[in-house]
Amino acid sequence: MKVKLIGDCLSKLISAALVVALLLVSAGVASAEVIYVEPGASIQAAVNNSTTGDFVIVKAGDYEENIVANVSGVTVTSEPENPAGVFIRARDENSSVFQVKADNVTISGFNITGSGDFFSTSGAASFRNSINTGNSGEPDVTEGQEAGNTYGPGSGEIFISRSNGFDCPQAGICLDQVENCTIERNYIFENQYGVYLQNSINSTLSNNTCFRNGVWIDEGCSKNTVKNNSIEEGNFILGAHCWDNVIFQNRLSNGGGIGIACCGGGNLVSDNDIVNCSTGIDIYDTQGRTVLSDNRIKDCDYGIYLILVFDSRVYNNTISNSNRGVFLRENSQSNELFNNTITSSNESGIYLLDYSTDNRIYNNYFNNTLNVKAENSEGNIWNTTKTSGQNIVEGPYLGGNFWADLNGTGFSQTTEDSDSDGICDLPYNINGSDFDYLPLAKPPVQPEDDQLLLIEYQITTNESYQGNPAIYNDWIVWQDKRNGNQDIYMYDLSTKKENSDHYQ
Structure with missing residues (x-):
């Protein structure tokens, strides 16, 4: 492994630990070089001097430039001893700070800012006022539309590609028609977009923090993984025609939540924490199964919002303190919702609107002032076949849903279960002709550990009282x-x- 020096660093010693670490990383790549960039020197010059497999190590300091990474297999990273010490600001605010235009590139360990006007949380909440289906059911962009065919907030611009197909937009990091790239451990703040992907596949975004910007995956991106990132006052958008992407273990707060646009499918949104966002997860017109599982959504206007969605699976999610927990509208059909806990919704736990029918909704825990609101949406299935197995309130059978309210007087809380099978003796009328025929019953009170629950019963058969x-x-x-x-x-x-x- 060779070492190159960019900038005036002849009088400085290279850390022995750093050299050892890089030797280990580059083992098996005999031609790999390590190129150091000193403060005041050019990161772009170092990238231009690199070849496949090289490491560009940027020393702690402030840098002002826009970098194009167009060398396949290069790693551009901060020095391991001070990963938080490298600040890169866009020299040209109309261009991305990093443009990645080659495969197998890694960008790691930088503070990145200064590209475009940074994200506004009020802009993220403008979705209801910006998209109108009209009579055709096709979305078109409108100004301040407040009429009946308006949609929920959160992903208000997900139908609009932000790229012209040739150049990167204003972003902290932009991946442009590449594959197998890695973006990790960066703090990306106050750019128009934090990380932006266009026509890119098989790339990984992990352990990044985005503040006042977010992650935007544009049209045609597939098989990318976005995991363990934090987005504060921003949002995550998965654009149209995106397939088989994984959004896993991220945290989003005080912004627009997660939005998925039309015409894609096979995407997984799992184990994310979404707090105080306009919408937790917002999906429009997917063409293949989308899975939403094990997400925790709190204090959002809408928890999960499905529009023209078919064959999705929504399970093991916890939604609390929303206006509407789950909202299905505009012919959202053949979806399966189960094992979800939806509590303390201000308007309704689940809201079905505009011919959202033939959905299977079972083994959910509802505890809201109003659990179900349905308009023009009869014909949903509210229970599965009675099957042996632990249900959501730890009863012995799967069946329908648990219907509670905040006062303790909900149907499942008050209806008798005479045979103690965990199923109420009476069906629960949802709306019109829709029934939960196997509503779950209130489970018996169990003693806490190391405590005895004393119940009066006859100990011997000959006792009268x-x-x-x-x-x-x-x-x-x-x-x-x-x-x-x-x-x-x-x-x-x-x-x-x-x-x-x-x-x-």
Whole structure:
């Protein structure tokens, strides 16, 4: 491995630990070189001097430039001893700070800012006012539209490609028609877009923090993985015709949430935390199955919003303190929603509108002032076949849903379960002709660990009356009138023998 120096660093020593680390990383790449960039020198010059497999190591300092990474297989990273010490600001605010135009490139460990006007959370919430289907059902961009055919907030611009197909937009990092690239451990703040992908596949975005910008994956991007990132006051957008992408274990807060545009499918959105966003997860007109699972959504206007969505699976999500927990509209059909917990919604736990029918909705826990609101959306299925197995409230059978309310007077909380099978004795009328025929019943109260739950019951068959049971050490004590007298009986748990005392 060779070492090149960009800038005045002849008088400085290279860390032995750093050299060892790079030797380990580059093992097996005999021709790999390490190129160091000192403050005041050009990162672009270092990239231009690199070849496949090289490492460009940027020393701590402030840099002002726009970098085009057009060398396949190059790694551009901050020095390991000070990964937070490299600040790169766009020299030209109309261009991306990093443009990646070659495959197998890694960008890692930088603070990146200054490309375009940074994200506005009010802009993220403009979705309801910017998209109108009109009579054709096709979206068109409008100004301030507040009429009936308006959609929920969160991904207000997901139908509009931000790229002209040739150049990168204003972004912290832009991947332009590449594959197998890695963007990791960067702090990307106050750009128009944090990370932007166009026509790129098989790339990974991990452990980045975006502040006042977000992640935008434009049309035609497939098989990318976005995991363990934090987006504050921004959003995540997956554009049209995107297939088989994974959005996993990210945290989004105080912005626009996750939006998925039309005509793609096979995408997985799982194990994300979404807090105080206009919409938690917003999906429009997907063509293949989308899976939303194990997400935690809190304090959003809408929890999960499905528009013209078919054959999606929504399960194991927890949604709390939203205006509407789950919203299906505009012919959202043949979706399966199960094992979700939806609580404390201000308007409704689930809202079905405009011929959203033939959806299977079962084994969910609803605890809201109004659990279901449905308009022109009868014909949904609210229970599965009664099947042995633990349900969402730990009962012994799967069936329908658990219907609670915040006052403790919900259907499942008050309806009798005479045979203790965990299913209410009566069906629950959802709306018109729709019923949950197997509503889940309130489970029996279980004692906490190391506590006994004392229940009055007859210990021996010849006793006529028992009352006032109590436990004292190893004794069960109760009153009994078996002989016409008010006697006290005691059962010794250690010897399994009964004693009695008669009193007047």
